[in-house]
Amino acid sequence: MLTTYSMFNICGTFFKAVVNGSSAAAVVSSRGTPSTFQSAACMCHAMQHKRSLSLFNGARHYFLSRESEDDDLELENPYIQYPVVTRDQMNRVAIDKYKFDFSYASFSFHSTKGESAIHSLSDLSDPTSLNTLLPRRRPHGSPADTLSIKAGDDAMLVSPTVLGVADGVSGWESKGEHCSSGVWSRSMLETLSRLLTEYKIAHYPHNLNKRDIDQIIDDSYLHTSHLMDLQNLNGSSTLVLCMLSGEYLKMISIGDSKLFVIRDGQIVKTNEEQLISELCPKQIGTQTLTQLPSEMAWVDAMKLQENDVILLCSDGITDNLYEDEINKYLNEYLNEQNLGLRQAAQKLLSKAKEIAFDDYAFTPYNEKVNALPKEKFGNKSSCGGKLDDMSICLARVVPNQNGGQVKA
Incomplete structure (x- = not known):
């Protein structure tokens, strides 16, 4: 049975060849057998796009047929049972x-x-x-x-x-x-x-x-x-x-x-x-x-x-906090206050949220918007924090x- 990585490797290698316009490349069909495209060195962008999508569909059929053979599942609801990776294995x-x-x-x-x-x-x-x-x-x-x-x-x-x-x-x-x-x-x-x-x-x-x-x-x-x-x-x-x-x-x-x-x-x-x-x-x-x-x-x-x-x-963090502020806060939390990583991450998140909910704050995002060329975007201006998902x-x-x- 092919491993997950080897399946991706086969399809991914061909995908690179198609996108880069190489002269010949092998594609894995739904039965896993190789075939060859004719020379495509001078393909235009439209042909490149078409063949990329064609490869994607070919890879899709390959995955589906492999899953069907290995797991005996209906094609409408396929999934791969990945092996459990233990700490001992990684050690x-x-x-x-x-x-x-x-x-x-x-x-x-x-x-x-x-x-x-x-x-x-x-x-x-x-x-x-x-x-x-x-x-x-x-x-x-x-x-x-x-x-x-x-x-x-x-x-x-x-x-x-x-x-x-x-x-x-x-x-x-x-x-x-x-x-x-x-x-x-x-x-x-x-x-x-x-x-x-x-x-x-x-x-x-x-x-x-x-x-x-x-x-x-x-x-x-x-x-x-x-x-x-x-x-x-x-x-x-x-x-x-x-x-x-x-x-x-x-x-x-x-x-x-x-x-x-x-x-x-x-x-x-x-x-x-x-x-x-x-x-x-x-x-x-x-x-x-x-x-x-x-x-x-x-x-x-x-x-x-x-x-x-x-x-x-x-x-969501960097639109509300400047880089020097991020650096200052982390030094304060981790070095001066000697907080743990969890507390430091939560406190940095709180700082970003304070700015995001402040309608009168001035932020890095405001600077980006206010610097937009007026001949292209008009007289746009921005003030206040930017609400968004935030991840740290x-x-x-x-x-x-x-x-x-x-x-x-």
């Missing part, structure tokens, strides 16, 4: 020098509408249950100490080795009932966690390199797109993710969700904000099948030190007692 392959002590905090603003339950590929529970609606759960196929957290249309993933935030784009709500950025964002993060875990176990004792990360993020995207297609749902999100690899921190971001590395009271690393237009962030979702995440993502790495503080947050992942880098060396 045996732990070669990272550090791990994360972590906590999180969230505020749900876009939480009035009901969410569709995920009852297909990425959900491991009984398809008739509502486990996917829980604000917090342990996703199957990930290490036992991994948590998936739902905050309105935002999603967070926290574990001793991986942190992630996906900010679901709430604008999809206006497009009808078959839209859910909350489902997209949570599924994307959980799928990333599963594939990272499977890769780590399968490729021990090797650390992830950039090519591995690109492959995993692209395969996760293809799988999540497939899931949304099965549910007849549309949605999209930003993405910021960091993971430990040896003594390094590997970082990925798409859009305007932020990552900060704070060392000795100073921000020593942050990601680039990516925008499509003045107020619209880059995003990945069901509408971006013609471009792979690895082609648009900001990717970087840095060597870590013990006691580095790492913050990941959605724009806060971690401290500590020594990994189980890692740092290859196990015999």
Whole structure:
């Protein structure tokens, strides 16, 4: 039986070839047999789009046929039973020098509408249950100490080795009932966690390199797109993710969700904000099948030190608090008041909420709006806080007692 990762690897490799316009590539059909497209080196954008969608449908049939053979389920209600990953398994392959002590905090603003339950590929529970609606759960196929957290249309993933935030784009709500950025964002993060875990176990004792990360993020995207297609749902999100690899921190971001590395009271690393237009962030979702995440993502790495503080947050935080304010508050909470990560995350969230509910506050978001070119946007002005979903992942880098060396 093919593993989850190998299935994604087959489909993802072909997907890259089609999008990049390579001269020949193999596609896996619904029966799992290879076929070849003719030369497409000079394809136009329209043909590129058509073939990308054709590949997506081919991958969909492949997944469905595989699930039907393995699980003997009806195709209308497929899901994969991922294996349970124990702490002992992860300890045996732990070669990272550090791990994360972590906590999180969230505020749900876009939480009035009901969410569709995920009852297909990425959900491991009984398809008739509502486990996917829980604000917090342990996703199957990930290490036992991994948590998936739902905050309105935002999603967070926290574990001793991986942190992630996906900010679901709430604008999809206006497009009808078959839209859910909350489902997209949570599924994307959980799928990333599963594939990272499977890769780590399968490729021990090797650390992830950039090519591995690109492959995993692209395969996760293809799988999540497939899931949304099965549910007849549309949605999209930003993405910021960091993971430990040896003594390094590997970082990925798409859009305007932020990552900060704070060392000795100073921000020593942050990601680039990516925008499509003045107020619209880059995003990945069901509408971006013609471009792979690895082609648009900001990717970087840095060597870590013990006691580095790492913050990941959605724009609900950074639209209301300036970067120097975030740094000042965290130094105050963690160093001066010597609070724990949980208290510090909650207090930072409270600061952002105070501004968001203040009709007379002046914020980073106000600055962006007020700086828009008047010849294009007119005399627009903005004042007061910005209400939005808010997500915070806060971690401290500590020594990994189980890692740092290859196990015999």
